[in-house]
Amino acid sequence: MTTGGFDPNQGQQQFGGQPHYNGAGQQQHGQQFGAPPQFDSAQQFDSAQFGTQPFAQPDFGFNPSRPGELLPRxxxxxxxxxxxxxPTGVVTIVISLVLGTFLGSVLGAILTAAAAVGYFVFxxxxxxxxxxxxxxxxRVEGPNGGLPTQQQSLTRNGFYVVAALGGFPFLGFLFGLLGFVAAIIIAVTINGSPTKQGKHDELAGGTRVVQG
Incomplete structure (x- = not known):
C-alpha cells in the first residue's frame, strides 16, 4: 500500500539497496553521491582527455643571428x-707634392687599395x-659560423681594390666605374636576399653579416 505515490522500495534502491553488477561480474555501486568512476578492463585511458599531453616549447620569436639589413650595412x-x-688621402696628397701628381696618384691608389683590404681583412x-x-x-660570420677566414674576407672585400684603383691616371675612370657597378650589384643582391647575403658573400663561400 502506498500513500501519495510514494514507493518505499525506491529509496532503498538509491540508498544502499541491492548492488548492481556489470557484465564482467564485478560489483558496481551507484555514482549518484560522488563515488569514483569505474573503468572496464577493456577501456583505454585517454591522456588527452585529462590534459596530460606534453607541453609545447614556447616560441618567443627570438633569433640571435638576425641578418644585417642593407641600410645599417x-x-x-x-x-x-x-x-x-x-688618412690615405692625406698621404696621397703629400706624396703628390713630393713626387709629382702622376706618381703620387699611382702610389696613392695602390696605398688606398692595400689599406682598405688590410683594414677589413684584419x-x-x-x-x-x-x-x-x-x-x-x-658582425661578419663565416659560412659555418664563427670568424671568416682570411681568404673569405679578402674575397668579400676584393671590390675595394677595384674601387681604390680609380685614382690611377688615365685608367682610373674605368676602375672607378667597375667599382661603382660592383657596389650596386652587391646592394641589389643584399636587398633581394632573404638572408641578406650579397654577391660578395656568395663568392666568399656563404659569409654573412648579422646583427649582434
Whole structure:
C-alpha cells in the first residue's frame, strides 16, 4: 500500500539497496553521491582527455643571428670608408707634392687599395667586425659560423681594390666605374636576399653579416 505515490522500495534502491553488477561480474555501486568512476578492463585511458599531453616549447620569436639589413650595412661602409680614406688621402696628397701628381696618384691608389683590404681583412678575421660594424651593431660570420677566414674576407672585400684603383691616371675612370657597378650589384643582391647575403658573400663561400 502506498500513500501519495510514494514507493518505499525506491529509496532503498538509491540508498544502499541491492548492488548492481556489470557484465564482467564485478560489483558496481551507484555514482549518484560522488563515488569514483569505474573503468572496464577493456577501456583505454585517454591522456588527452585529462590534459596530460606534453607541453609545447614556447616560441618567443627570438633569433640571435638576425641578418644585417642593407641600410645599417651601408652606414657601416661609409664609416669604414672615412676611417680608411681620410688618412690615405692625406698621404696621397703629400706624396703628390713630393713626387709629382702622376706618381703620387699611382702610389696613392695602390696605398688606398692595400689599406682598405688590410683594414677589413684584419678586423673581420680577428674580431668579426670593423669599427663601422661595431658602431651599428653588426658582425661578419663565416659560412659555418664563427670568424671568416682570411681568404673569405679578402674575397668579400676584393671590390675595394677595384674601387681604390680609380685614382690611377688615365685608367682610373674605368676602375672607378667597375667599382661603382660592383657596389650596386652587391646592394641589389643584399636587398633581394632573404638572408641578406650579397654577391660578395656568395663568392666568399656563404659569409654573412648579422646583427649582434
Amino acid at each position: 651601408l652606414g657601416a661602409r661609409v664609416i669604414d670608408g672615412l676611417i680608411v680614406g681620410i 678586423l673581420e678575421t680577428t674580431r668579426g667586425q670593423t669599427v663601422g660594424k661595431q658602431v651599428l651593431g653588426l
